[in-house]
Every structure is written in structure tokens, then in C-alpha cells.
Amino acid sequence: MSLKIYNTLTREKEVFTPINKGYVGMYVCGPTVYSDVHLGNCRTFISFDIIYRYLKYLDYKVRYVRNITDAGHLEGDRDLGDDKFTKKAKLENLEPMEIVQKYTLGFHDVMRMLNTLPPSIEPTATGHITEQIKMTEQIITNGYAYEVGGTVYFDVEKYDKEKPYGILTNRKLEDLLEGTRDLGGQEEKRGRLDFALWIKAKPEHLMQWPSPWGMGFPGWHIECSAMSEKYLGKKFDLHGGGMDLAATHHTNEIAQNQACNNTSPANIWMHTNMLTVNGARMSKSAGNGFLPGELFTGNHPLLDKAYSPMVVKFFMLQTHYRSTLDFSNEALQASEKGLKRLWEAYEFIGKVEHVERVENIDAELNDKILAALNEFDTSMNDDFNTAKVLANMFELVPIINSIKDKLIDINTIQSSTITLIQQKFKCYLEDIFGLLPINEITNSKLNEVVNLLIEIRKEAKNKKDFATSDKIRNQLAEMGINLKDEKGGEMTWSL
RNA sequence: GGUCCUUUGGCCGAGUGGCUAGGCAAAGCUCUGCAAAAGCUUCUACAGCAGUUCGAAUCUGCUAGGGACCUCCA
Numbered sequence: 001m002s003l004k005i006y007n008t009l010t011r012e013k014e015v016f017t018p019i020n021k022g023y024v025g026m027y028v029c030g031p032t033v034y035s036d037v038h039l040g041n042c043r044t045f046i047s048f049d050i051i052y053r054y055l056k057y058l059d060y061k062v063r064y065v066r067n068i069t070d071a072g073h074l075e076g077d078r079d080l081g082d083d084k085f086t087k088k089a090k091l092e093n094l095e096p097m098e099i100v101q102k103y104t105l106g107f108h109d110v111m112r113m114l115n116t117l118p119p120s121i122e123p124t125a126t127g128h129i130t131e132q133i134k135m136t137e138q139i140i141t142n143g144y145a146y147e148v149g150g151t152v153y154f155d156v157e158k159y160d161k162e163k164p165y166g167i168l169t170n171r172k173l174e175d176l177l178e179g180t181r182d183l184g185g186q187e188e189k190r191g192r193l194d195f196a197l198w199i200k201a202k203p204e205h206l207m208q209w210p211s212p213w214g215m216g217f218p219g220w221h222i223e224c225s226a227m228s229e230k231y232l233g234k235k236f237d238l239h240g241g242g243m244d245l246a247a248t249h250h251t252n253e254i255a256q257n258q259a260c261n262n263t264s265p266a267n268i269w270m271h272t273n274m275l276t277v278n279g280a281r282m283s284k285s286a287g288n289g290f291l292p293g294e295l296f297t298g299n300h301p302l303l304d305k306a307y308s309p310m311v312v313k314f315f316m317l318q319t320h321y322r323s324t325l326d327f328s329n330e331a332l333q334a335s336e337k338g339l340k341r342l343w344e345a346y347e348f349i350g351k352v353e354h355v356e357r358v359e360n361i362d363a364e365l366n367d368k369i370l371a372a373l374n375e376f377d378t379s380m381n382d383d384f385n386t387a388k389v390l391a392n393m394f395e396l397v398p399i400i401n402s403i404k405d406k407l408i409d410i411n412t413i414q415s416s417t418i419t420l421i422q423q424k425f426k427c428y429l430e431d432i433f434g435l436l437p438i439n440e441i442t443n444s445k446l447n448e449v450v451n452l453l454i455e456i457r458k459e460a461k462n463k464k465d466f467a468t469s470d471k472i473r474n475q476l477a478e479m480g481i482n483l484k485d486e487k488g489g490e491m492t493w494s495l
Numbered sequence: 496g497g498u499c500c501u502u503u504g505g506c507c508g509a510g511u512g513g514c515u516a517g518g519c520a521a522a523g524c525u526c527u528g529c530a531a532a533a534g535c536u537u538c539u540a541c542a543g544c545a546g547u548u549c550g551a552a553u554c555u556g557c558u559a560g561g562g563a564c565c566u567c568c569a
Contacts, residue, residue, distance in 0.1 A: 044569035175497050242569025331507045332520035391517035
């Protein structure tokens with residue numbers, strides 16, 4: 001059973017074979033830190049976090065590189081004026097690096113709340129100006145770029161004569177040329193598809209560096225080419241990012257690497273699909289972006305309530321990463337309830353006591369459980385189908401709950417099967433999906449107090465003093481603590 | 496205009512040509528002092544039309560919605 005990954009380049013699922021046995025090099029285009037990341041950005045990083053974790057689960061040694069774009073990202077190829085950081089800085093009277101610092105920290109906070117692992121290397125564009133200049137020089141030397149007045153352009157039409165430029169998104173150059181609008185202010189470019197590798201800076205520009213072409217700053221696409229080569233080599237296994245990056249950013253990356261090194265950088269290109277709101281893509285420019293903070297606090301006009309980071313993550317995991325996912329209050333609510341039920345079953349089965357028996361084993365039930373557990377890996381190996389893994393988990397939830405309610409005798413299930421449920425659930429929920437308990441009770445005093453109240457309530461119930469027992473339960477409920485009478489007289493509670 | 500993708504039950508969503516995914520909601524029942532959970536049962540959907548096939552949600556064509564990219568964006 002081997003891992004299959006959908007490759008945008010070939011438009012089909014391919015059996016994954018790493019370049020170096022046992023090792024995986026993975027590059028993911030990270031955030032541009034001039035504003036808060038929204039939930040759509042988070043979706044991509046969550047998807048690749050799970051891919052990273054699963055590759056590690058498969059015992060690969062993974063070097064996961066995800067960049068921080070903190071320089072040179074233009075408003076548009078036509079806009080040769082301020083870069084994004086300078087623009088925002090003037091607006092807020094801050095140093096560009098102050099902006100970068102603020103939003104980088106914010107990004108990391110969000111990633112931590114969503115319990116994603118940090119990448120192996122998180123390089124910044126500003127930290128790799130030299131590498132980008134070197135690469136630009138090499139591309140000029142190889143004849144695929146030209147300088148005009150301090151700005152260096154990539155010659156797309158020349159490149160396309162030798163290698164198909166639109167290979168990633170299956171576009172022909174003629175079609176691209178036809179579709180390109182007539183952009184003003186770029187008469188100096190030779191071809192209308194040419195893009196900047198290096199951009200001349202105006203004197204008042206706050207972010208600029210010396211180069212062979214004068215003071216300037218790097219074009220957007222060159223940073224990923226330079227940094228992926230530096231940390232993963234000229235050829236590596238996986239390159240990922242949002243689907244919106246495929247047609248421009250990744251297409252240009254491939255062209256740059258080909259022009260510089262005569263090789264396409266990655267074997268497999270992976271693209272995560274968009275998070276939508278009312279069917280339209282969530283994006284910074286459209287202004288329909290949800291900020292993670294708004295979701296975690298419920299402070300947003302479209303939200304009825306707050307949702308925990310884990311609910312958001314679970315919500316995303318119920319959809320395949322290559323499908324669009326529509327964001328709505330109702331869908332989040334469904335996820336919240338589903339996750340709660342799943343997690344409670346997980347917590348119960350993790351603690352249940354079981355001993356090895358050989359008699360009275362329900363073979364059919366055992367087989368059913370084992371089949372569902374085996375599906376986990378099969379689903380993940382099929383292009384990381386997290387939704388299917390969760391569906392299989394949910395098939396086991398009624399069985400687990402029936403054991404809890406003594407509707408199923410635990411002794412009819414083999415001890416080894418129970419152990420396997422425990423292992424697989426822990427492995428998938430915590431290690432691969434990176435989910436955490438929603439309500440972690442950290443205050444031990446609170447725990448003691450509630451347990452005391454539970455004792456009093458049990459006594460009251462035994463005396464049929466339902467007035468007292470109901471009072472305890474109702475008053476606690478008002479404080480947000482829910483008591484549950486379990487079968488057999490036990491009581492549990494949750495926040 | 497060009498290049499693609501997509502359309503699944505009340506809602507969200509997975510689907511390898513044959514075996515009713517799953518979640519949420521709803522209804523009924525069981526359990527229960529009550530409540531909440533939980534369990535069981537019910538709701539058998541694949542935009543439309545035509546075709547290929549013994550057999551199509553799945554493949555092909557056409558039609559109609561929706562969306563993305565082609566311009567900064569995960």
C-alpha cells in the first residue's frame with residue numbers, strides 16, 4: 001500500500017517515490033506578512049501541516065521549508081512603485097520591519113493555537129537577498145532575462161520557445177498573451193507577460209538593497225526559487241501552496257528555476273483549494289476574510305458564537321484539501337457537535353480497562369472494527385483523505401459508546417483490538433491531525449470542587465432528594481459546567 | 496474572451512462503474528426521578544438531456560447553474 005499524491009503538473013494521482021530514499025524535501029509558500037492571516041490562509045497551512053505529520057508517520061525524514069515573504073511583494077506587476085510593506089508602513093507610521101515583525105508574530109500565534117508544527121526551516125525573503133541577486137544574475141547570463149533602467153525582467157516569450165511556460169496550469173502562451181490585459185506603465189518590458197526579477201527602487205523607498213543594477217528590491221517570485229534551491233536543492237520532492245498561486249507564482253517559479261538550473265524544482269506540485277464564504281473565495285483583497293481571532297471570540301457579524309481553534313481545524317479536516325470548502329455558521333456548528341461526540345468516545349476508549357480473553361469473542365464485531373481501523377492508512381495514502389478517516393472513526397463511535405453504556409460487553413472484543421483502537425485513535429487524532437482536547441481542565445482546585453458537588457448530588461439522589469440534586473445540576477449549568485448522569489450511577493462533567 | 500474546475504438528500508460533505516460514506520438537523524422508540532447524553536430505527540440523494548455499458552453519482556457529448564485563474568492574494 002503506497003502513498004499516492006495528486007500532482008497538479010500531471011493532473012493525476014501519482015505513487016510517491018522520494019528522490020532520496022527515506023527523505024522528503026517539501027517547500028510550501030508561506031504568508032506575506034503585511035497583514036493578518038485569514039482563515040483561508042490557515043486552511044492551506046493546516047493541510048500541509050497534516051501532510052508533513054503524515055509523511056513523518058510514514059517514517060520519512062522530512063525537511064519542511066515554509067517561507068515568510070517580508071519584502072518585495074508588489075501590488076501588481078504593473079505597479080512598480082511602493083512594495084506592500086512600504087505602503088503599509090507609511091500608512092501606520094511604522095518601520096517596514098516593524099510591520100513584518102508584528103504580523104510574523106501574529107501568524108505564529110495563530111499557527112500555535114491551531115496546533116500546527118513549526119516547519120523545519122522558515123526562511124525570510126529579506127534574509128536571502130544575496131541568493132536572489134545571484135539567481136537573477138545567472139538567469140541573465142543564461143539569456144532569459146534583461147535589464148531596463150535598473151529593473152530586471154524575465155523574458156517569458158523567449159523561455160517559452162524552449163520550454164512550455166504554462167505547463168503547470170495547462171495553458172498555451174498564445175492564450176495567455178491574448179488573455180492578458182493591456183497594462184499601463186510598463187512599456188519598458190519587451191513582452192507583456194514578462195515579470196520582474198529585480199525592481200529598481202525610488203530614493204524614498206524604505207526597503208532597498210544594493211545590486212549590480214543599482215538600489216532595488218527583489219521581485220516576488222524569485223524568493224521561493226532562491227530559497228527552495230538553497231535549502232532543498234535544485235530538485236526536491238514536493239512543492240505546495242494555495243491553488244491561487246499556481247497560475248502565476250508557481251508558473252514563474254518553474255520558469256526561473258528552469259532558466260537558472262535547467263531543471264524544474266519539484267517533482268510534485270500540490271495545491272490546496274480555497275475556503276469560500278457564500279460561494280466566493282475568501283481573500284484579502286475581497287475583504288471577506290475571517291480572521292482567526294474573530295472566530296475564536298465569535299466577534300464577527302456572520303457568526304452566532306465563538307468556535308475553538310480545534311473545531312475550526314476539525315471542520316477543515318472533514319473536507320478533502322483539493323475541494324473548495326464553504327464557510328458558514330451552520331457548518332461550524334455541525335463540526336463542533338461532531339468533534340465533541342468523537343472526542344468523548346476517544347477519551348473513554350483511551351481509559352477503558354480490558355483483559356485478554358479467548359472466550360465469547362464476537363468475531364463479526366472484531367472484524368468490523370479492524371476493517372475500519374485499517375481504512376485509516378488506506379484513506380490517507382489516497383492523497384491524504386482526512387475526511388474519509390474521520391468517517392471511519394465515526395463508524396466506530398457507536399460501538400465505543402455502546403461499550404461505555406454496557407450495551408456491548410467489552411469482553412466480546414479482543415483485547416488486542418481494543419489496544420489497536422486506542423493506538424490508532426491517538427495516533428490519528430493527536431499525532432497526525434494535531435487535535436487537542438477542546439476543554440482542557442487545568443485547574444485542579446476546580447476539579448476537586450466539582451467532584452465534591454458530584455458526591456453531594458449522588459447522596460441527594462440516593463435519598464430521592466431531587467430538589468437538591470437538580471439544584472446542583474442546574475446551578476452548575478448556569479456557570480457553564482454540565483453534569484451528566486452516566487449509566488450505573490456515575491456522573492461526569494465538562495465545561 | 497481564453498484555460499480549468501465544479502454541481503451529491505433539509506444543511507455540510509466523501510466517493511475507486513456494480514456493494515445505501517460520514518457529520519449535523521428532523522421524526523419515532525429504548526434507557527432515565529427529570530434533564531442531557533447515549534443506543535436503535537427512519538429520511539436511499541447524485542443539475543438536466545442524450546450516449547457508451549449487462550450495469551453510470553462515477554466514463555463520453557451537449558445544455559444550464561456556480562466558481563477559480565488569466566492582475567496582489569493560501
